[in-house]
Amino acid sequence: MTGFITRRLLQSLIVVLLVTVIVFILLHLLPGGPARAQLGPRATPTAIASFNHQMGYDRPVPVQYWNWLTQLATGNLGFSTQFNQSVISLIAERLPKTLVLTILSIILALAVAIPLGILQAVRRNNLADYVITFWAFVFYATPSFFLGVVLIVVFSVYLPILPAEAPQSASIQVILSQPGGLILPVATLALLTIAQFSRYMRSSVIENLAEDYVRTARAKGAGERTVLIHHVLRNSLIPIATLLGLSLPTIFSGALITEAVFNFPGMGQLFWTAAQTQDYPIMLGITVLIGVVTVIGSLLADLAYAVLDPRVRFA
């Protein structure tokens, strides 16, 4: 197992490096350049030249990349003039907020989607199955911005019982102390995820219920509840583990649309603003973070298979 993990980590390092090279080149191919984008239409050519020199954007791209890479090796992701902050401190501020939002929504989604999926599988082609399937498709097909706005209109405008925006503090404690402000953004994210997870869970449980080991367990006198919880559930969670692993980058990169709708300045918004102003250090910093998290996510998904299904481990 240690060898497997080491190999995967080394592969991941190469993947992340390649990603940064590609992103670096793509960023420099963007028209306009960061100087104009950040200095605005009033900037004179002298100011632009001075900015480019100060930021090192007037050097050849390979030199810029090498400088960035050597800084990265020391843990320095650069400085954003747009935000007047180091990229590390920006990520350190935004990431916890995003994690609060995304982790809460995923916990809620799992807590609802897994029982729903099981219920649908056990009562497949029944009224309950049809109703849940209908709503799953509705939420699955609903864009997050639309769902968010609908929730705001209903719960903040017509029934003003919940705030229209997420808590605004920079402190996680304060944010968590205002759960009312988190309900709508978490619900928006969770409803979409529930729709997705419950479909996978339903299919997986149906598939497992037809397996020989389930028949054997029943034949040996195991009750339906025991069969479901002790035999079927564990095996049915494999696709969910895959989805969770692949969700890891989203958990860290934030949910741009939901953050925008609920005015929650997290990682998604940070990246979006950086992209609009061609803020290279932020875009590269977040790209590295997402790259690392993506490979870690896929590694964790593989490890989760091994835990859930011993056959994978032995193979």
Next chain:
Amino acid sequence: MRSRRCVLFRARRLAWSVLVSVIMLLTIGCAGQTTPRNGRPVEGGVATFAERPNATPNYIFPFMGTQYFSVTNGPDFQALMYRPLYWFGDDGKPVLNDKLSLADYPTFTDANRSVTVKLRDYAWSDNTKVTADGVIFWINMMRAEKKNWAVYVPGGIPDDIDSVIADTPNQVTFHLNKSYSANWFVYNELSQITPLPHAWDRTATGPSDCEHTMSDCTAVYDYLTGQAKSINSYAMNPLWQVVNGPWRLKSFNADGNVSFVPNKSYSGPNKPHLDQFNEAPFSDNAAEYNVLRSGDNSIQVGYLPPEAAPAKPDGQEMGHNPLEANYTLDRWHSFAVNYFLLNNHNPKVGPIFQQQYVRQALESLIDQKSIIRVVARGYGVPTNGPVPTTPPNPYASAETEPNPFTYDPDRAEKLLADHGWSTPRDGVGTCERPGPGPHQCGSGVPAGARLEFQMIYATGTQTTTLAMQQLQSSATKVGIKVDLRGAPFNTVIGTASPCDASKPDCNWQMANWGGGWVFAPDYYPTGEQIFATGAGSNQGSFSDPKLDELIAATQYSDSPEAMQAYAQYGSQTLPVIWMPNNDYQLTEIANNLKGVTPQNPYLNITPEDWYYVK
């Protein structure tokens, strides 16, 4: 049977309960959404101002580089704490505000080559006075770090000052290198000065002397900018707590949540009425509008997104405010001109744009009135020339400076045909009579040159997109083909730079970022930064010796005729193509908050004037 009746009864009871609950909730909700409009003024309270999307303050030191120079950092943030020497915008008019200035209007002597500024009795919160040394501190900083001053223009302040002397602790005299217009020098040069406190004249190792020794200023600048980069310490850093404005910082976070409390030792005329003033960030217009609509009263001064603006009926100032239960709508006019650019240095179409009749034909294809009425829903004013005519101002007016090129495709067609162009409807006109003569296409325009232009425009706002489509549609009527290419705002401003015809980056032809020029801190609309030959912000590289002369006249003469001559010639010669200037913002003001209007055309806010009524 009995049990069935019982079930029906329960169901009915449940339905009634739900209905009653919903009605109660709606009633409570609606009741909670109404805010009283009138009453007696009361002291105290907290008011929150909505920042515009993705525009959060991020720099506290008023001596800032271009990357930090913005309405958000300057007028909306720094100016609340650190007052500029002269304040502009008075009662909604784009003029000097004597009452809020730190100094009397300067005295000009020696044929306007000596300017004496007498400071009023203002104090810093550390009990020191605002002195002549504080003014010289700024000037020395400008001299030492001119490349780091956002609006530095070669030849402008501080280059145009030979010497500056503190005559007394509260009087400073500037000796200029030439005789300048008093208006221009006050509005465009002294306007850039923000006196600095003695407490800031230091480095990490201790006190310094930038106030008297220019060579000390770089170290002081480095120290202060270093402190200004520690963004999360703004509210704690004792340096930034030394203020002379009506407010001091209570809390600040990098997301844009900012709180101010009154500066108890503020020595100006308008002491704050509120206990606290907040600024709140928003990710986009919709998020801000949702908060206003929710009626939770967390924002007292916000804005109505353009897409939610009610159409303005003819003859009325505004349409029906969708948030009238809680808010009063007020139009915020900026002192600005709006235009799109023509690249006069483009090797292919530059010679065509250099012909005045072509520019006049293009201007004749802009239906400013319809764009304002239909696209901007009535919230805008036409741009007639280089000097704004709205809000009312002493420099130009729509009555004295009417737009000579209102929408008239027939005129456009005639102008082109008279100069040797074919003008096929829905086709592309070509130059049929090349040459520099009066009825020919003009010098540099070859035979067969086509009236076919690429326009890169910012797609972020619907008003710009629709205005560009209007131009495209009108242009086809006279044989001009406009190839529209939408791009993000930053791509447009990145593309539309002054350029050398021989360089590959000079291939852009027409550009519209949807903004134009807001006259601040060059409050006197003289145009030397945007339309003079070789000016840094003359992105289209326009050049007209007569316009240069007229611009120079506005800089060197106080005669109102100089400004009018410039305005009239600029509207005729068209260094750019004028577009309607949309309202800066449709401001929503809580019904029980007063003192917010009239709004400052230079985009300053003065929350110290705001107060609640009860």
